[in-house]
Amino acid sequence: MDLSLSDKHRALQDEVRAFVREHGHKSPKLGGGRKRPDQKTRDWQKLLVDNGYVGRTIPREYGGFGAAPDVLEAAVIASEFAAAGIYAGMTNQGISMLVPTLLEVGTEEQRKQWVEKTIRGDVIWCQGYSEPGAGSDLASLTTRGVLQDGHWVIDGQKIWTSSAHYADMMFLLCRTEPDKPKHEGISYLLLSMKTPGIEVRPLRTMTGRAEFNEVFFTDVRVPEHQIVLGRGKGWYVANVTLKHERSMIGNAEKMTTRLEQLIALLKANGLLGVAEYRDRLLKLQGEVIAWKAHNLRLLTEAAQGVDSGVKRMIVKYGGTMLGFRLASLAIDALGTAGLPFESAGEDAEDDDATTWNIDYLYDVGLMIGGGSNNIQKNIIAERGLDLPREPKVARA
Ligand SMILES: Cc1cc2nc3c(=O)[nH]c(=O)nc-3n(C[C@H](O)[C@H](O)[C@H](O)COP(=O)(O)OP(=O)(O)OC[C@H]3O[C@@H](n4cnc5c(N)ncnc54)[C@H](O)[C@@H]3O)c2cc1C
Numbered sequence: 001m002d003l004s005l006s007d008k009h010r011a012l013q014d015e016v017r018a019f020v021r022e023h024g025h026k027s028p029k030l031g032g033g034r035k036r037p038d039q040k041t042r043d044w045q046k047l048l049v050d051n052g053y054v055g056r057t058i059p060r061e062y063g064g065f066g067a068a069p070d071v072l073e074a075a076v077i078a079s080e081f082a083a084a085g086i087y088a089g090m091t092n093q094g095i096s097m098l099v100p101t102l103l104e105v106g107t108e109e110q111r112k113q114w115v116e117k118t119i120r121g122d123v124i125w126c127q128g129y130s131e132p133g134a135g136s137d138l139a140s141l142t143t144r145g146v147l148q149d150g151h152w153v154i155d156g157q158k159i160w161t162s163s164a165h166y167a168d169m170m171f172l173l174c175r176t177e178p179d180k181p182k183h184e185g186i187s188y189l190l191l192s193m194k195t196p197g198i199e200v201r202p203l204r205t206m207t208g209r210a211e212f213n214e215v216f217f218t219d220v221r222v223p224e225h226q227i228v229l230g231r232g233k234g235w236y237v238a239n240v241t242l243k244h245e246r247s248m249i250g251n252a253e254k255m256t257t258r259l260e261q262l263i264a265l266l267k268a269n270g271l272l273g274v275a276e277y278r279d280r281l282l283k284l285q286g287e288v289i290a291w292k293a294h295n296l297r298l299l300t301e302a303a304q305g306v307d308s309g310v311k312r313m314i315v316k317y318g319g320t321m322l323g324f325r326l327a328s329l330a331i332d333a334l335g336t337a338g339l340p341f342e343s344a345g346e347d348a349e350d351d352d353a354t355t356w357n358i359d360y361l362y363d364v365g366l367m368i369g370g371g372s373n374n375i376q377k378n379i380i381a382e383r384g385l386d387l388p389r390e391p392k393v394a395r396a
Pocket residue numbers: 126127128129130131132134135136137159160161162163212365366368369370371372373374375378390
């Protein structure tokens with residue numbers, strides 16, 4: 001097998017290196033995140049979009065770069081950014097989840113209205129799925145949407161809604177067909193977070209910061225056309241989005257960047273030569289390389305229109321566990337700076353130790369967010385490996 005790059009890909013590599021030399025100093029700091037992106041991050045995002053390093057295969061009419069899908073191009077760009085230790089662009093619920101959903105099942109009008117603004121970082125989205133009584137069993141959700149005078153009137157409550165306290169828009173699941181079986185009665189709506197009747201109450205996590213929220217809806221009116229795919233089709237759309245959410249959470253490039261940061265930390269703390277640390281690092285390095293190869297395989301299959309089945313289903317579980325173990329080694333390497341800490345406020349500029357601490361604590365949450373890892377194991381077993389289904393517990 002010839003693993004060398006073709007002329008076309010070598011030329012791209014040179015181009016990205018030149019870009020990094022010229023613009024790398026403008027990159028925001030790596031890690032952390034989960035705050036409303038600041039001006040520096042949004043300016044950097046626009047530069048990446050304009051140069052085709054973000055939204056590369058999104059058609060030009062929706063604000064992307066319009067390149068044909070090419071797995072190696074994506075890999076070259078990602079590895080040059082990771083090696084240079086610079087920020088490869090925003091990953092959030094709008095860019096990584098809603099945009100691919102609209103490209104797959106949205107109307108032309110919805111794509112034109114939202115894709116460009118979202119990938120450029122001008123519109124931030126949040127995801128209104130979970131409710132107090134509907135998390136793992138999401139299809140039990142009860143937030144209502146009733147059609148009245150050309151508007152969906154929404155009443156109910158969402159919970160664990162990441163970034164709702166600063167998001168501009170929400171993609172929301174609500175029950176619009178109460179008489180239908182539960183999976184068939186759900187619709188997927190797009191709404192502004194400024195709509196009257198929405199109340200957001202932040203919830204503080206163990207990072208010490210408010211990263212997700214409770215969101216209450218009282219007679220919230222959403223124009224009828226802001227539905228994706230149609231009445232009662234929300235469960236299908238929700239699963240398109242979840243597929244992208246799980247890929248985002250288990251993202252291989254994030255692991256590569258984190259590995260580079262970890263190596264730098266071990267070097268700085270004089271631990272690279274210490275057998276115990278070196279041994280753990282080498283094992284993790286091997287896993288990151290395997291994870292990257294797995295990602296390339298998935299990208300190849302996606303470009304060929306092949307359903308990757310169980311290979312895709314393992315991404316969220318495997319990625320969150322690997323990310324957590326990378327952060328765990330960093331916490332051990334930090335010594336006393338890695339002990340439980342008092343986080344500064346939301347707007348504080350984080351130093352490296354704080355960023356690792358926050359990433360480490362947040363990673364525990366990622367094992368639950370996007371469908372808990374227990375549920376992921378059920379999905380892998382039942383839908384991926386055809387093992388017998390889990391017995392249903394009889395309701396009292
Ligand atoms: C950091 C973070 C960010 C989040 N962001 C969002 C967001 O932006 N928008 C949004 O809508 N939601 C969000 N969530 C919510 C998340 O999707 C839910 O927490 C998750 O789906 C689990 O639901 P639950 O919390 O109701 O737990 P439950 O469903 O009540 O589960 C409780 C426990 O039981 C286990 N369990 C449940 N059923 C089974 C089963 N059949 N087999 C084995 N174990 C089972 C679960 O694994 C879990 O450990 C976020 C959560 C976290 C932690």
